[in-house]
Every structure is written in C-alpha cells, then in structure tokens.
Amino acid sequence: MNLDRCCIHTITTKPWSLSESVERYAAAGVKGISVWQNAVEGMSHAQAGELIRRSGLDVVSYVRGGFFPHTSQQEREKAIDHNKKLIEEAAALGAPLIVLVCGASPDQPLETSREQIQAGIEAILPLAQQMNVKLAIEPLHPMYAADRSAINTLAQANDLSESIGSPSVGVAVDVYHLWWEPNLEAEIKRCGKNGHLLAYHVCDWKVNTIDMLNDRGLMGEGCIDIKKISRWVDDTGFDGYVEVEIFSNIYWQEDQQHFLNKITQAFQEKV
Amino acid sequence: MNLDRCCIHTITTKPWSLSESVERYAAAGVKGISVWQNAVEGMSHAQAGELIRRSGLDVVSYVRGGFFPHTSQQEREKAIDHNKKLIEEAAALGAPLIVLVCGASPDQPLETSREQIQAGIEAILPLAQQMNVKLAIEPLHPMYAADRSAINTLAQANDLSESIGSPSVGVAVDVYHLWWEPNLEAEIKRCGKNGHLLAYHVCDWKVNTIDMLNDRGLMGEGCIDIKKISRWVDDTGFDGYVEVEIFSNIYWQEDQQHFLNKITQAFQEKV
Known part of the structure; x- marks a missing residue:
C-alpha cells in the first residue's frame, strides 16, 4: 500500500509526545494521524489540531469513545457525558471521526450491555451531528467480551449501525479483531455498500x-x-486512510524511530 | 446441578495419574470421566476402561482428536491415520465419543483449513461408525483461530456437522469458547433439535x-x-453428562484433592 494512505495511531508510538509523533510521522512520509486522548497533553485540542495541520498531516480520527455499559444508571449517564466531551474535543481538534470501543460489564448479560450501547450512541448522536463528528463502532475480538466490548463481530456492528440508521454512525474494521470472522468478506461488503465503513x-x-x-x-x-x-x-469503494494501530509492550521498548521505519516498510510491503 | 450428571476431564487434575483420578472422582460422588490420551499410561486402553468401570464411573469421552489442517498432503494423511488410531483407542476404552479440536494452520487461509477439516472428518467417519464411536466437533474460541481451530463458533460447527449429515457426527458445546456468541441460544437449539448436541x-x-x-x-x-x-x-432435551474441563496453571499447582472439593461444590452451586 502506498504511504499516501498511511495513518498512524499515536498509541503505536506511545513513548513519543504528540509533537514528536507529528514531526517524525511527517518526516517518514506518513500522511495521517489518529490521536488518542492521552496524547493531547499540555495544550488545548485546538492547539493540537493546529500543530498537526502545520506539519501537513491530516487528523484521521480521535480515539476513543464508548464504554457505555454499566450496571448503574448514574455510571451510564457519566459515560454519556464523557462521550459528549470527547465529541467536543474531536471537533476542536478537527477530527472527523471518533472510534467507539463500546464497552461491556462482566456483571450483566451481554444482551443488556448491547442495549445500553445502542442507547448510549443514540444519546450522543445529536451532538455528534451538530459538531459534524462521525461515530465509528469498532467491534472488538471476542476475547474482550467480558469488560471491553459486547460488540464482537462485524456482523453485530453492522446490525447495530443499521439499526441506528444515521449517516453519522458507521463501523471501524480492524483486522486484528475480525480476521477470523466466518463471513468477513460479506460483512465488509455490507457496510461498504451503505456508506457505513x-x-x-x-x-x-x-x-x-x-x-x-x-x-x-x-x-x-x-x-x-x-x-x-x-x-x-x-x-467497496473505500479510499480513506489505512490506520496502523499497534499495542505492543515489545515495540514500545524499542527505539521508536527504528520501529517507525519498520512500520512504513511493512505498510508498503504487507498491507 | 446434581453431581449425578458430573463428569470431569482428566486434564483438569493433570498432576494425578489416571488411577488416582478415578479413585478420587468416584469417592467425591462424581459419576463420569472424560479421558485425555496422555492420561492412559502404563496400561492398555482396554485395561484403563476396566479400571474406570470397576470404580463405577462412566467413560464419557476420549480427548482429543482432530488437528486435520496442514499445508502438506503427507501431514494431512498422517493426521487422518492418527485420528483412526484414536478411534480404535476410544473403542478399546469403551468411550462412546471423541472430542475433535479441529485444527488450523497459520500458513493457509481459514477457508482452506475448514475444507480440510471436513475432508478429514469424512475420511475417519466410516471407521468411527464401524467402531460405534461418535465424533463431536468442538468449536474453539476465536483466539485459537491461528493454529488450534478454524471452527470458532457454534454456528460454524453446526453448519459443518449438518453438511456432513451423519448421526455419528455432532458438536460439543463448551461455555468457555462460546459464551460470547451472539446467537448462542438459537444455535444450541439448532444442534439440540437434530440430535447433534x-x-x-x-x-x-x-x-x-x-x-x-x-x-x-x-x-x-x-x-x-x-x-x-x-x-x-x-x-433441547439433552440429559447427558456435564463435563468439567479446566486448564489452569494456578489450580494445577494446588493440592488436587482441595481443588476437587471446590469443583464438586461449584458444580452443585454454579452450574
């Protein structure tokens, strides 16, 4: 894949500050950056957005919202408020999209968590539309079903985004979470066709x-x-950025410039 | 759940020999045992079967066949031969069932592995029928899709067992692998209805x-x-044994009688 479509998530080079990531990614020929909330430190989101745009990089997404399910009403409301704050931060940053890691609670049935996820997304949707920030439901691997996401297949994410039925809500396809899914090709077609990818x-x-x-x-x-x-x-016609998102204790211990070189090489050869 | 339906897999109390497991399970009021191949040591399978029946326990299943997919034809044939040997061992042991951990290879597409799994099961099916040993396809959690099983949902296992279409082939439902599956209730109904559970x-x-x-x-x-x-x-009408199968480095380090006591208590309270 050509580097022109390469975006990197700040978490991938966690040891670097946002400024350092921006500078190094741009110098390496990377064109996009997805910003994790923890990366915005010591500056406002508007300032972070300016810093990124000055370097020539596009802000691809803001990561991550979600975590809607909780056994208590109060906690669920807190999660909704938190997600509204994230939407405002994304808008200030100039990010067109927030990735939603939907959440799950080991203390209640997955079905209940799934209902709370839909209710949570619907509660923040008006603000997202108003701020022109899209919401991407990211299905997570089933090994995270206990406490990170009750949405574990692209089929489920597609069902949910279709059920909400807004052009502001779609899905994020991550090969790590979905590579094993039996009908993956058909499900990618499905979300691609209706503009939800x-x-x-x-x-x-x-x-x-x-x-x-x-x-x-x-x-x-x-x-x-x-x-x-x-x-x-x-x-499907998707021509957006391809986002590199690697969580790795091993790579985080390496020299990050060395790791970045490996990423850009692997991106061109293996993606 | 009443202990009358309790069966334990020998791997659960791995530090014990087969004789010790048999003696302790029976003394604890457990009624069935599922025998892992590695547990049959220093005696023939027929002798192991006698040992178990003398204690009053039922042999519930023999564990585990499968691992059919390989990139080389020669390795696939070796796997089939190995599974045939397992069927003969199961028959000698008096086990009515072999559990199949179907296998996968990281060096080929999951679709290819799935075809090889079906071909493998069909290759050993005549011997299984002749020996009166049933074959249970056990879907494994998607986190094992790289090298342990390309069958990762009950929906897939049901598709496969229906496609083979023999009363000698069905599925094993393991809560560990399947608890997160979106349509689990419907899929359990499905295999229960046609006698494949x-x-x-x-x-x-x-x-x-x-x-x-x-x-x-x-x-x-x-x-x-x-x-x-x-x-x-x-x-679904299933009234067979409920099999306790726990792989745990933590519990294997405990006193195994103490662990067995916990198992029988948990079985009565939590199953």
Whole structure:
C-alpha cells in the first residue's frame, strides 16, 4: 500500500509526545494521524489540531469513545457525558471521526450491555451531528467480551449501525479483531455498500500471542492475510486512510524511530 | 446441578495419574470421566476402561482428536491415520465419543483449513461408525483461530456437522469458547433439535485472564452465566453428562484433592 494512505495511531508510538509523533510521522512520509486522548497533553485540542495541520498531516480520527455499559444508571449517564466531551474535543481538534470501543460489564448479560450501547450512541448522536463528528463502532475480538466490548463481530456492528440508521454512525474494521470472522468478506461488503465503513485499521495477529492486550504484531509478523482484507475493503469503494494501530509492550521498548521505519516498510510491503 | 450428571476431564487434575483420578472422582460422588490420551499410561486402553468401570464411573469421552489442517498432503494423511488410531483407542476404552479440536494452520487461509477439516472428518467417519464411536466437533474460541481451530463458533460447527449429515457426527458445546456468541441460544437449539448436541463442557472465563491457554476459571469465578447456558442445553432435551474441563496453571499447582472439593461444590452451586 502506498504511504499516501498511511495513518498512524499515536498509541503505536506511545513513548513519543504528540509533537514528536507529528514531526517524525511527517518526516517518514506518513500522511495521517489518529490521536488518542492521552496524547493531547499540555495544550488545548485546538492547539493540537493546529500543530498537526502545520506539519501537513491530516487528523484521521480521535480515539476513543464508548464504554457505555454499566450496571448503574448514574455510571451510564457519566459515560454519556464523557462521550459528549470527547465529541467536543474531536471537533476542536478537527477530527472527523471518533472510534467507539463500546464497552461491556462482566456483571450483566451481554444482551443488556448491547442495549445500553445502542442507547448510549443514540444519546450522543445529536451532538455528534451538530459538531459534524462521525461515530465509528469498532467491534472488538471476542476475547474482550467480558469488560471491553459486547460488540464482537462485524456482523453485530453492522446490525447495530443499521439499526441506528444515521449517516453519522458507521463501523471501524480492524483486522486484528475480525480476521477470523466466518463471513468477513460479506460483512465488509455490507457496510461498504451503505456508506457505513468509516475506518480501516491494520496490525497483525501473532500466532504465539503472549499478552491479550499489548502483544499485537507488525503487519507481516503474524497470520492475518492483510492484503486480502485490504482488497475487500477497497473493493467497496473505500479510499480513506489505512490506520496502523499497534499495542505492543515489545515495540514500545524499542527505539521508536527504528520501529517507525519498520512500520512504513511493512505498510508498503504487507498491507 | 446434581453431581449425578458430573463428569470431569482428566486434564483438569493433570498432576494425578489416571488411577488416582478415578479413585478420587468416584469417592467425591462424581459419576463420569472424560479421558485425555496422555492420561492412559502404563496400561492398555482396554485395561484403563476396566479400571474406570470397576470404580463405577462412566467413560464419557476420549480427548482429543482432530488437528486435520496442514499445508502438506503427507501431514494431512498422517493426521487422518492418527485420528483412526484414536478411534480404535476410544473403542478399546469403551468411550462412546471423541472430542475433535479441529485444527488450523497459520500458513493457509481459514477457508482452506475448514475444507480440510471436513475432508478429514469424512475420511475417519466410516471407521468411527464401524467402531460405534461418535465424533463431536468442538468449536474453539476465536483466539485459537491461528493454529488450534478454524471452527470458532457454534454456528460454524453446526453448519459443518449438518453438511456432513451423519448421526455419528455432532458438536460439543463448551461455555468457555462460546459464551460470547451472539446467537448462542438459537444455535444450541439448532444442534439440540437434530440430535447433534453430543457433549456439554463447563468452566468459567476470568475477566482478567492472564494466559490464553491455561488460565480457565472454576465455575462461578468468571463472568459466564453458566446456569443460563445449562438451561438452554437442557431445554433441547439433552440429559447427558456435564463435563468439567479446566486448564489452569494456578489450580494445577494446588493440592488436587482441595481443588476437587471446590469443583464438586461449584458444580452443585454454579452450574
């Protein structure tokens, strides 16, 4: 894949500050950046947006909203307020999109969490529309169903986004979470067709994953046929950024410039 | 759940020999045992079967066949031969059922592995019928899709067992692998209705799982609503054994009699 479509999530190079990430990504020929909330430190979101645009990078998405399900009403309302704040931050930053990690609670049925997720998204939708910020439901791998996301397949995410039925709500396709899904090609077609495919994330699944959270692989290092999935995504007409999002205790310990070089090389060869 | 339906997999108390497991399970009021191949040591399968029956326990299943997919034809044939040997061992042991962990290869597409799984099962089916040993396809959690099983949902396992279409082939429902599945209730109904629900396994999913292979929880220790799933299984008319299968580095380090006491208590309270 050509670097012109390459976007990197700030979490991927976690040891770097936002300024350093921006400078290094731009120098490496990367064109987009997805900003994690924790990366905006010591400046306002508007200032962060200016910093990024001055470097020539596009702000691709703001990460991450969601975590709607809770057993208590009060906690659910707090989550909605928090997501509204994130929408305002995204607008100030100039991010066209917020990624939603929907949430789950081990203390209630998944069905209940799924209802609360839909209610949560519908509660923040008017503000998102008003601020011109889209919301991307990101299905997470089933190994996160206990406490991170009750939405675990693209089929579910598509059902949910269709049920909400707004042009401001769609899905994020992440190969790490979805590569195993039986009808993935058809589900990618489905969200592509109705304009709901809002984001596309890449990394790799290491065959011997040693940590369920922070042992994602660089593209080409694992067993995912990323090129095949990229083709499915492109075949829908999607021509947006391809976002590199790698959580890795191993890579975070490396020299980050060295890691960035590996990323841009892998992006061109393996995506 | 009443202990009359309690079966334990020998792997659950891995530090014990088969003789010790048999003696302790029977003394604890457990009624069934599922025998892992590695547990049959220093005796023939026929002798192991006699040992078990003398104690009053039923042999519920022999674990585990499968691992059909390989990139080389020669390796696939070796896998089929190995599974045929397992069928003969199961028959000698007096086990009515073999559990199939179907396998996967990170070096080929999941679709290819799925075809090879079906071909493998069909290749061993005549011998299984002749020996009166049933084959239970066990879908494994998607986190094992790289190298352990390309069958990751009950929906897929049901599709496969229906496609093979033999009364000797069905599915094993394990709450650990399937608790997150969106249409689980409907899929349990589906296999129950056509007589394909051959086995039911329990343990629990710990919210903070620290090892993807060997950190399963005791029933009640995690977030799975086991009673709900047990009700779905029973509602199909299934009245077979409920099999406790726990892989746990933590519990294997405990005194195994102490662990067994916890199991029988949890079985009565949480299943």
